[in-house]
Amino acid sequence: MPRRRISVTGAPEAPLRAALAALRSELGVPEDFPPEVRQAAEQAARDPALPLGDATDIPFFTLDPPGSEDLDQAVHLSRQGTGYRLRYAIADVAAFVVPGGPLDAEAHRRVTTLYFPDERIPLHPAVLSEGAASLLPGQTRPAVLWTTDLDEAGRTLAVDVRRALVRSRARLDYAGVQRDIDAGTAEEPVALLKEVGEARERLETERGGISLHVPEQEIIEYDHAYALRYRAPLPADGWNAQLSLLTGMAAADLMLAHGTGILRTLPAAPDGAVARLRRTAIALHIDWPHHLSYAALVRRLDPYDPHHAAFLQECTTLLRGAGYTVFQGGGLPAHTLHAAVAAPYAHCTAPLRRLADRYASELCLAAVAGQAPPDWVLAALDALPARMAEGTRRAGTVERECVDIVEAALLKDRVGDVFEGCVVDVDEHKPTVGTVQVLTPAVIGRVEGDHLPLGERVSVRLVRADPGTAKILFTVV
16 A cells, blocks of 8 residues: 655755754664674575576566665566466565574564655665565566466456566566557567556456555755655556555455465544545545545546645545454454455565565465465464554654655745645644645645634644754644
């Protein structure tokens, strides 16, 4: 599911970059790995546990943003009768990480890769995540290989999971793939991304699922000032995401059938969260008729429209109740669904960046083989939801604080200016304090005033915006 992506440009000594560096220090974010972890990673890179299976004859490709080096997934699509065959190779992190060893312990401390607007704090040392374990082109790598057969409508017919050596032939990016597909020059394994992706999107609509095509915010520095720009996702972004969703749903089904697993679950959004989102829609001049569902509205939005882009950013707040649910010994949990996916779902396609995915891969391999999961997986399983929750909270704190810093940088030269906005939230314990959605630029900040009319338009004056304080503050005019 999407995270809120923000990137910044500018020199390291620029105020915004300095504020982000200070945030990392304040949050105690590790800048480097301990020597024993680096040593273990270098040893593992030289001598991984290689599988017996060999799928290096399949011409896989990877699809990621330009410059990406931590490549978790490689894809090959082909026709299979009247339907399709998806081969989806996932980096086999367990081939490098010894259970209970220094790499494993450090991964349990970090839990996830942390994304700051100016840099990334990885889950595993770069010698693995951007080297020996990454599915880089022209390199033979150990992988967990999913083979999924689909019918002509994109529905799953059969699933197989096994370990194999793979070799990616090409590292592609979204813009290039979109250009080739639109021009009709893409080779069949790439061209089928559109067919399969659109088929899966239709199925998503049928089951009531929602994919948020969240734009990336980029903060541009010029003459010591900042401007906001959105990069809207391309259709190819969504088609590729459907392959990951398909695999995560297949993984959940395998684990549920086998009686042991770890699911990514999300309850339905509470009424209050949806009501707040409606007020945000009002502030951004987005028409949301009361008869129209949230899912139907999201599908109408244009991520190229700045107001729609800002609203899609706020839609990510409905995902905050997501968690991890484990079960063992055939006793299935009461709640198995992910509300946004509208089906059981598991994280399994990003093991270079997320701890739980390594465990999900092992559970799926055991399920297909009809074997008991490894002891080290079962021993860690019950504690994994709390571990993942802690890491997810840390990542959420990073995201929220980064947004505050970036918005303060964007507005730092406009203190005293008056903006039009809408009050989208009021503190029930402090009715003079709330949250305002400003229309232009589309930012959200704290607002104070004797009267805060919830859901109504107001004029507000910016009284504070300093990247060093990481907060912006408005008052009602």
